[in-house]
Every structure is written in structure tokens, then in C-alpha cells.
Amino acid sequence: MRYNRWFTPWVLVIPALTWLLVFNLWPSINTVILSFTNARPIGGGHFVGLKNFETLLHDEQLRWALLNSVIYMVVCLPFLTVLPLLLAVLVEKKLPGITFFRTAFYTPVVASAVVVALIWQWILDDRGLVNGLAEKLGVISGPLPFLSDQWLLLLSAISLTIWKGLGYYMIIYLAALGNVGRELHEAAAVDGAGPFRRFVHITIPGVRGTMILISILISVSALRVFSELFILSGGKGGPGGRDSSVVMLIQQYSQGFEGNLGYASALSIVLFFVTVVPMLVLARLNRRGAEA
């Protein structure tokens, strides 16, 4: 009786392969092809060569969106890589009532992004909680335009992303911290190393791989940000659309009966390359670090 027939591996991978082909490969190829057309949701379209990409070069909103994405990534990356690690180290300790803090830190993750953004909108508006408190305390003389100034709106969205992401990455770090040998900490403590030195020389190297993974996840999600900016800017990307992200532009161009699928596909390709570059850089850094 033979169990290892040649097709057995294929049978096992066919479900995953089918999924990959239908929902990943085919849409990807379709997007590339559509980016060279002026296709609409109904009525089709024609090949227009590189016209969509030429338009991209002169699209002022895309320039703002790319700048926003880069700022988003640059600000989110250090905060969301380091702060959740510190939180994880804090809540890892077995102290009475620590479960409450673990749950509290994780709560923003399970809350819907839309609900959270709406609450933040209420907190940050001209007569919202933050401005009201600050004015009462005499810190500011007039309300700060968190939701109507281009840069403050971006900063508000970034703060929201960081606040919402802390708990998620904290959980990943908690799992990684469990793999850092307790005996290393004990040995270092015996040798006279304080908590800070143990954190720098034992904890950080111990979770280095996880930090790289988290950095990649943060970079990708920061570059693909949508909900926070969309909700806080009332779905319009702020004055002049200058607080749009690339995903918001894709949504804007592809919406409705007259959606411009060709241009939206060209934007998707730009987003793909913008997302892949930092991913490759971080992966390379990881490899170099591992070899060293």
C-alpha cells in the first residue's frame, strides 16, 4: 500500500493555492493591466498606455498623500516599536491587579477604528474635551484647530494610530518576552546589572526578531493608513485634500458609477512599491543583524 503518491502534496496545497491565485495573483495582475487603461466600473475602457502614470507625476494630491504616508511611518515607527515593548515589560510582571492593566491597554485594539476615530473627533473638535480643558486651565487662549489645520489633523491621526496600536504590539511583545530566558536575567542580576542594563543587554536582544517584525508591520500599516485620516477629516482629506493618504485617494478615484479604475489601479501600483521598499530595507537589516 502506497501513501506517498506524487499528487498528494498537490492535493494538500490546492485549497491554499486556489485561494492565492483567485484572491491574490489574479487581482494583482488585473490591477497592473487596468493601470494602463481608462476603465470604468461599467462600460469598460481602452488601453491608454502610460497616461495614468504621467498624470500621477503631476498629481499634487498624490505628492501630499506620499508625504503624509512617509511622515506617518517615520513618526509611528519609533513610537510603536518602543512604547509597546516598555508596556509589555511592565505588564509582564506578576503583580496583583496587573490583568486589569493588560486588559485596559488592549481595549483600544478591539474597539472599532471608526468608533474610536469618532470619539477622537469629539474629543478634538473646537469645543471638544481637549480644547475645553486646555482653555479652562488657561494653557491656551483659543481652541487649537486639531481637525481643520493640515498638520494638526495629521498629528491627531498619528496619535490615534499610536494609541490604538499600543495594545496590539504589546501582546506580540508579551509572547516574545516569554521566550527570553529568565536565567539570563538572574545571572545578570547576580553580576550586578540593574533593570536598565538588563533591559538593554538582555531584553532587547532577546526580542530583536520580534522588533523587526513589528517594525515591518507598522511600516506597512502606516503607509496604508485609511480609517483614522478618513474619519477625522470627515472623509474628505481635509482642506484641499492635503490630509489624504494614498489609500484614501484610491478609494476616492474608484468610487461610484463613474469611478476611474485605471487611475486608481495606477495609484495602487505606486502604493505597492512604496510599501515594499521599507519592508525590504527592514528585512535586509534583520538579515545583516542576524549574520553579525
Next chain:
Amino acid sequence: MRRRRLAPVAALAAAALTLAGCGLGSDDSGSGGAKPTVDANAKVTGEVSFQTWALKPKFTSYVEGVIKAFEAKYPGTHVTWLDQPGDGYDKKVLSQASAGQLPDVTNLPPDFALPLAKQNMLLDVAAADPKLNDEYVEGGVQAYQYQGMSGTFGYPWYLNTDIDYWNATKFAAAGLDVKNPPKTFDELLAAAKVMHDKTGGKEYLMSRLPGIGDFTNAGIKILSDDGKKFTFNTPEAAALLDKYRDAYKAGYMPRDILTNEYLGNSKLFTQNKVAWTTGGGNAIQDFQKDNPSLKGKVVPSPALDTPPLYVQGLSVSAKTKNQAAAIALARFVTNAENQAAFAKIVNIFPSTKASAQDPYFSKSDGTPESDAKVLAFQSLAKAKNLQPPVISGATNDFIGQQISLAISGKISSQAALDAAVAKANQLLTQ
């Protein structure tokens, strides 16, 4: 060996490339629309499908009653009723149209019907029904006639418009007379200044950015006659934006309106944060239901300038296999009798000329709710489509973004309008 390995890859690539390009196809948009092959006297029988937008479960018995009456009037007919949820209706219709499965009779507002008519997916119902222009109000019929195309691509079903609502308490606090509210935009600006100055900047009257409708009201031409170019970047439009920018800078409007979605105006009114909003004839009931403290404080008045006309209609699919029954059903559902019955269970207004004399719509019982309904009904007589249906969602967004940039004072009004027109033209021709 190498060839054997390459073969499946090549086959896969070929299959992928064949499958890809989904969304491409014949771009056979026409200018004449699809013409019916039957006339109004054709025999009505057989199956026909009918799609409505979010009428279940609130109006199930009404719609079922109309369908039953239709089937009784035309023995041998059978209507299959589909009702789609309110959210995502455009996406549903889009997927039906893309798959060639549009129901025989579909509820489509004019801006949904336009792209379908361009692709010859809707019948020119006026070609089969010469009485259309005589029986339905002009604005309703015109809503389904598009620049650069010949034909009428839907029966107007029901209409609505906006009137103004004022907060009497806030008016009194500012020393303004709510019984004599602003009647023009300039009076509105003057009242906004009074409200700001008298309350130390704590109360707002206005909370709305201008849009295409305001340009139309100011007599600015939005679109060229052939419908191929936007033309609203005029000095008059810039002057209008300048007035809004100055009012915004002076603090007469909440600063966050630059990022508020369209409904922000009525939301703020409901939250008792601003003293003016626009809304349909039944909006007063919603304000008072959502915020009972507003009861007795909301005063309606006719809209400033020309009120907008909102139209819902029934279009007939060009692919219907039963044109006679589909046209008859669309006409039956939208006839004066059925529309009047519908308008009495929900606050909408009939699009039939015969309903104009119905005292139910034209006489108030003296309550603010009834006053609002009568005002809205009277406003319909001069209401117009203020925004051309060719302005798609994306175009509207880009125009709104440039307007908010101008109001924020970051760029001049003229520069914002030029940028908006350039982008709108690009989206129109792409």
C-alpha cells in the same frame, strides 16, 4: 525538461492575462440611449421584476398593495419585488449593471441613472410613452434628461426639496426676529455677524460650506452647453467664496466645518450648536425626535434663493425581456393615485401634475410640522436641480476640497476654483 517546466508557467500567465483586464470591454457609450421596441398600447402580460431602495419593512404593505393592484389591472402579469438595503445601494446597482442583471424596473435617482443611460442600459421611456411630459412635473422629467443625450431615462417617482429651519431661542438670544429670518445670502451673512457679535462668539448661525448648488443659485454657469467642460471658475464664483472666507475668518462659522461631512450642518443644528440648517419638509420631525429639547423652538421658512429639487424615479432596463409590462409597471407605480397614497404615509411629494391641487399638501393645520410640509410643497414649484448629475462622487469631493482650502485662506478663491475646474474636467474626460 526546461520546456516542460516553462509550459505550465506560460499557461498560467496566459490564463491570468486572459482573465485579467476584468473591467475592460466595449466602450460603446451612445448619445441616443436605448429606444423601446413597444409602444404604450402593447399588451401587458408576463413576469416583471421591480427593485426598490430601502422600503422594507416600513412600507412593505404599501408596495405589496400597489403590486397587487397592478396584477389585478393587468391579468397574467406577475411582479417579483426586490428591495435593497439603504447602505451600499449604488454598489448593488453597479454590480447588477456590470453583470447585465439590472431588474426590469429599478428605483434610480438621476445621478445613478446617468452612467447607465450613457451605456445604453436604460430605455428612453418617453419614446414609448408620449404622455410622460403631460402628466409629470417638468422638473421631475428634466431630471432624467441629460446634456448631450436625447431621451428621458426614468419616470419621476417622488420629489423633495429643502427649506430653512431656524432656532428661535438662539435668534432671541442674539436679538434677531425669528419670524423675519434672512431671505437672501447677504441677509444670512449679516444675521451671522449679529449672532456672533451679540453672543460674544459663542453662538453660530451658519455652519455650511458653499457647494455647486450655491454657485448655481448665484447665477454661475456650472457646465458648458455640450456638457463637456466645467465653467464655474468665474470671478462671480470667486467673489462668493470670498464672502464665505471672510465670514469664516471673522469666526461666524465653526472652524471644524472645513472637515465636516455634508450632514454636519443638520447634525450641529440637532445638537443645538447652530441656529440655521436646511432640510426636507419632514426634517423638523427628525430634529425634535433626536433632540426633544428643540420642540417648539424650530421655525421653518422657505429656502434662500432657489430651492434644490431632489428626485427619485423608476427606470426601465434596456435588457428587459418584457418591455410592455416593465413600462406599464413603472407608469403604474408612479401614477398620481399611487404617489398620493405614498405621500400620505411618508413625507415626500408626488411628481404628478394632478397632485398639485391635493389640499393634503397645500393646507397647514397650524403646527410647525405641518407648516414645514406645506412650505416644502410650495417650494417645489420653483425648485430646480442645482447640481448637474454629471458631477460624480469623486468630482464632488475634489471640488469640496478646493472650496475648503479657499475658505481656510490657504489659497485664493480664484486659484481654488481653477484647480477644482481643472480636476473636474480631467475626471470628466478620463
